[in-house]
Amino acid sequence: MTTTTVIDSQTLQRDADGHLENMAEWNDQVAQALALEEGIPALTERHWLVINYMRKEFKEKGDAPSIRKMTKESGVDTKELYALFPKGPAKKAAKIAGLPKPKGCI
């Protein structure tokens, strides 16, 4: 099931879990709006460090990284990842980065 959301007069297709259907529609404003939906009022530099890492990983590997991988490679440790993206860093950061739901999350 897909739904649509309007952000900055741009109409976005979303999948059943709220992830963007089309990665190309993603930009900084969209990220900000998606973050708000997840209860994150403003994206800081530390958030962006993680988001950019997520997008780079996805481009290279074709899948969003797991929380373990994020801890190892993003430059942000597990504790801070949970503070930045409460409850589910891997899932939330992927969503805000405009990526599909990580395949490992079953």
Add this chain to the structure above:
Amino acid sequence: MKKLVILGAGTAGTMMLNKLHNVLDKSEWQITIVDQHETHYYQPGFLFIPFDIYTRKDVIKPKRDFFPPGVSVVSAEIDRIEPGQNRVLLKNNVVLTYDYLIVATGAKINPEQTEGMKDGLWHKNIFDFYTIEGACALRRFFKHWEGGKLVVNITEMPIKCPVAPLEFVFLADSYFTEQGIRDKVDIHFVTPLPGAFTKPKASAILGDFLAKKNIRLTTEFSIARVDNEKKAIVSWDEIEIPFDVLVTIPTNMGDEAIGRSGMGDELNFIPTDKHTLRAQNYDNVFVIGDATDLPSSKAGSVAHFQADILMENFLSAVEGRNMTASFDGHANCFIESGFGKGILIDFNYDTEPLPGKFPLPGVGPFSLLEETKMNHYGKVMFRWMYWNFLLKGLELPVESNMTMAGKRM
């Protein structure tokens, strides 16, 4: 002579050995299987040990009972695979070369991955039931326990048999009721998932069972450490859950040998093609069972469905044909729910567990996502099938790929 080496003689390795031994030409192929242990453990049986339903001897048999004659059996620990050289180095300095390799080294628990888990309380107030040692220690503990807070916690996904922790709390409810102390035991199921299980429909239905059985559920709890002094588990966002006894499902990882070989991901699981079951980076290496990184359940029933697919693709690969058999992620799990009943789920990569009926020729339909006595017998029967059919590579009356027959959308 062409050489096939199988690493690991657990559920998946033993099954593949028997299947391929039956079809490969003995004058052309030499088959070798390697394992560090001589005892085969029926791991699904570990669940029943803490509740005194099975004992140690109900879940073990010598591995050699399941090896066909004529294969070379090596009892040693694998040090590493050198996939570039087509060889395997063993800890006893023996080197095995291969033309084809099947990796079936499974997954195991790593409590060391969580801070404080293996400190003072390990196997005193903190137990696992994913090893024979843990399950037996927990049985001894429960025998004399007079009640208190029982916390069952999944550290992180993926884990083997993702329904086993739920079965554990259902059985605990039943066991402490029979002991007459259920009112003194607070059972608390604590999971990093957003619900009782991984898939939405099943998660909702299984969540209702928890409520009905008076089992508390805390979701989206990711454990950071164990506080041994306070006897509490603490999440990354500093929420504390106190326990008198903690039953943990620690981080599950592939074997260190996979890490040493440079063939694994961050959990030592091997990147594997989810349909062909060939290793993503090596054309002459196949992977089966818990050792893969596939998004299917890590379960014996899944390994069984994979075995049929792997066999076909292996035969195609060695004969230079295209691999056409495709694994669909099929899983079929009996969930023991206590008081002599059980629940059955059947699903694959694309179809989540649905309610309805599961037809089984000759035995009759089982109910899906419903608690019945019949499903409990299914679970009991599984052990018998495991030893007598599954490990020996014999056919079971269940299709490798999932069917929609009987399922309600």
